[in-house]
Amino acid sequence: MKPLSILAALLVAGAPAAFAGQVPASLSAPDIAVSHRDRVYAAEQFSNTVSVTDPADNRLVGVIRLGDPSPGNFSPLYRGQVLVHGMGFSPDHRTIAVVSIGSNSVSFIDTQTNAVKHVTYVGRAPHEAFFTPDGKEVWVTVRGENYIAVLDGKTYAEKTRIVVPNGPGMQIFSPDGKYGYVCSSFNPEIDVVTVADHRIVGRVRQASPFCPNIAATPDGRQVWFTLKDTGKTQVFEARPPFALLKTLDTGPITNHVNIVRNANGMFAYVTVGGLNQLKVFRTDDFSQVATISLGSLPHGIWPSGDGTRVYVGLENADALAAIDTLTNRVIATVPIGQAPQAVTYVPDAVPEGDGTQNLQPLGIAGQTAHLAMVSTASAAAGPAGAAGAGGSGNPPTTVALFDQGLLQVLQASATGLEPRQPYVLGLADNPDGSGSIESLATFMTNPAGSAIVNAIGQIRQIVAPGEANPNDRRRYLIIAPRVDGKPGVPVQVQAL
The missing domain is CATH 2.130.10.10 (YVTN repeat-like/Quinoprotein amine dehydrogenase)
Incomplete structure (x- = not known):
């Protein structure tokens, strides 16, 4: 045995x-x-x-x-x-x-x-x-x-x-x-x-x-x-x-x-x-x-x-x-x-x-820019308040700009908004969201106050040092409630 x-x-x-x-x-x-x-x-x-x-x-x-x-x-x-x-x-x-x-x-x-x-x-x-x-x-x-x-x-x-x-x-x-x-x-x-x-x-x-x-x-x-x-x-x-x-x-x-x-x-x-x-x-x-x-x-x-x-x-x-x-x-x-x-x-x-x-x-699939958005209250508080409403130091909304060659696809993962309400994702003249707003996409939040928002176009232009044109205008991402079909006062702005 x-x-x-x-x-x-x-x-x-x-x-x-x-x-x-x-x-x-x-x-x-x-x-x-x-x-x-x-x-x-x-x-x-x-x-x-x-x-x-x-x-x-x-x-x-x-x-x-x-x-x-x-x-x-x-x-x-x-x-x-x-x-x-x-x-x-x-x-x-x-x-x-x-x-x-x-x-x-x-x-x-x-x-x-x-x-x-x-x-x-x-x-x-x-x-x-x-x-x-x-x-x-x-x-x-x-x-x-x-x-x-x-x-x-x-x-x-x-x-x-x-x-x-x-x-x-x-x-x-x-x-x-x-x-x-x-x-x-x-x-x-x-x-x-x-x-x-x-x-x-x-x-x-x-x-x-x-x-x-x-x-x-x-x-x-x-x-x-x-x-x-x-x-x-x-x-x-x-x-x-x-x-x-x-x-x-x-x-x-x-x-x-x-x-x-x-x-x-x-x-x-x-x-x-x-x-x-x-x-x-x-x-x-x-x-x-x-x-x-x-x-x-x-x-x-x-x-x-x-x-x-x-x-x-x-x-x-x-x-x-x-x-x-x-x-x-x-x-x-x-x-x-x-x-x-x-x-x-x-x-x-x-x-x-x-x-x-x-x-x-x-190749080009690896070329993407990443941005974040914070509540207007957090932005006003400065860097110390920029953690936003996302919890654990996360901003409530993150944004990716996927380079497609001639165009960019923008995708925003938006949270911290009111449930089941209409909003506008747009570009504002100023960092605080003031000035005129150009709408990129309109969307409705889900019952959790969130949404995945997409837009496509020539959204971003990369300018090398020394190549800036005096007529070029920088603008800033915002999220604002949609009121009577138009953007209201922004509630989230681009983190700088």
């Missing part, structure tokens, strides 16, 4: 340290340690790129260019992809599915070669796409319509549709592949659909209509989803009767949620764009155990294959933040493309070689 005892000891010694299982897999799946074979992908909607990062050394390997920046993509003959936004990956980790909202497409990309191997066009404004756990289907939420486009997992052709309430936002599956959970961006309802026969077998009431993101725990017990309009995160039972378990107030512009299981337990990580924070909750008692300060407008999030890290796309910072989940500290920040949205971490994505084929450098 001694040889058998020695063999048993060797097998135990050589076994993985844990079989924790990370999303979207189940607890029985083995952890996969971080290595140079892994890749982190981010979908970047203003540069129309997918950035590819090596998590072993947190280094940008390059970008996959799916489309051109504006105004090149305005042409009626344009054939590239526009507003690259959503992302999922296949169970064998060999394919990523990338959704482009503006061109109504899903691009299927080979992880080894970074080559686009197929493009499927679906209905208006798709948002997210993910493979079923058996890899046989790809479900695409067509948010501009009222259905899920079900694609064949091998041919990528649409084979059927699942009709749901208008505006399906995202879907994710139970680890055992039995259920698909579909949240809505236009209706306060989540539908639970059986994967085998595409029937709706359950409904869960959302606290508000706008759900952008949903995640299932690897133990198959819970589903977490975010509500961007009211700044809440909700949890319900993943099995019948799909009862609501908890509603958490997470903060303005609550974006994405994902699940991590590590040596400390199982946790939900929630990105809160209006606070520039990542909040961490236990899944057993829903207590908040950490708050992590990040760069501007954290959005997509995904854990590593062993749960020791999570990666977060910073939408208004053009960066990817790497966080150690055992210490909940940021360990690296990687420059990537413009306005990252969905993020996925794919273990063993590149089984051999350096995985650099078909990649390009950042």
Whole structure:
């Protein structure tokens, strides 16, 4: 029996340290340690790129260019992809599915070669796409319509549709592949659909209509989803009767949620764009155990294959933040493309070689200016009061100017405003907001007093030293309430 005892000891010694299982897999799946074979992908909607990062050394390997920046993509003959936004990956980790909202497409990309191997066009404004756990289907939420486009997992052709309430936002599956959970961006309802026969077998009431993101725990017990309009995160039972378990107030512009299981337990990580924070909750008692300060407008999030890290796309910072989940500290920040949205971490994505084929450098996608806005009261108080109303020293509104060559895309992540009220984002003559105001965009705040505001044009001119023209006029960003169709007295001004 001694040889058998020695063999048993060797097998135990050589076994993985844990079989924790990370999303979207189940607890029985083995952890996969971080290595140079892994890749982190981010979908970047203003540069129309997918950035590819090596998590072993947190280094940008390059970008996959799916489309051109504006105004090149305005042409009626344009054939590239526009507003690259959503992302999922296949169970064998060999394919990523990338959704482009503006061109109504899903691009299927080979992880080894970074080559686009197929493009499927679906209905208006798709948002997210993910493979079923058996890899046989790809479900695409067509948010501009009222259905899920079900694609064949091998041919990528649409084979059927699942009709749901208008505006399906995202879907994710139970680890055992039995259920698909579909949240809505236009209706306060989540539908639970059986994967085998595409029937709706359950409904869960959302606290508000706008759900952008949903995640299932690897133990198959819970589903977490975010509500961007009211700044809440909700949890319900993943099995019948799909009862609501908890509603958490997470903060303005609550974006994405994902699940991590590590040596400390199982946790939900929630990105809160209006606070520039990542909040961490236990899944057993829903207590908040950490708050992590990040760069501007954290959005997509995904854990590593062993749960020791999570990666977060910073939408208004053009960066990817790497966080150690055992210490909940940021360990690296990687420059990537413009306005990252969905993020996925794919273990063993590149089984051999350096995985650099078909990649390009950042180029113009790395050229972005970052600004902040503060309340007029904070501005009047001077630098000491410039922390603003955003909490934890964050300004209430951050602004990114994404260079597109001839044009700039402006995106403001506005918070600290009155709920459900009309406002104007504009340019004023003077730093305090006085003088004439030129409107760049009008917007309505959500119930949390927040909004994501976009504008495009020749908004900024960079003048080199000695090249200033006496007739050039500098102007300053402001936010003012809209009164009788015109800008009122500014409530936020550009921080100087």
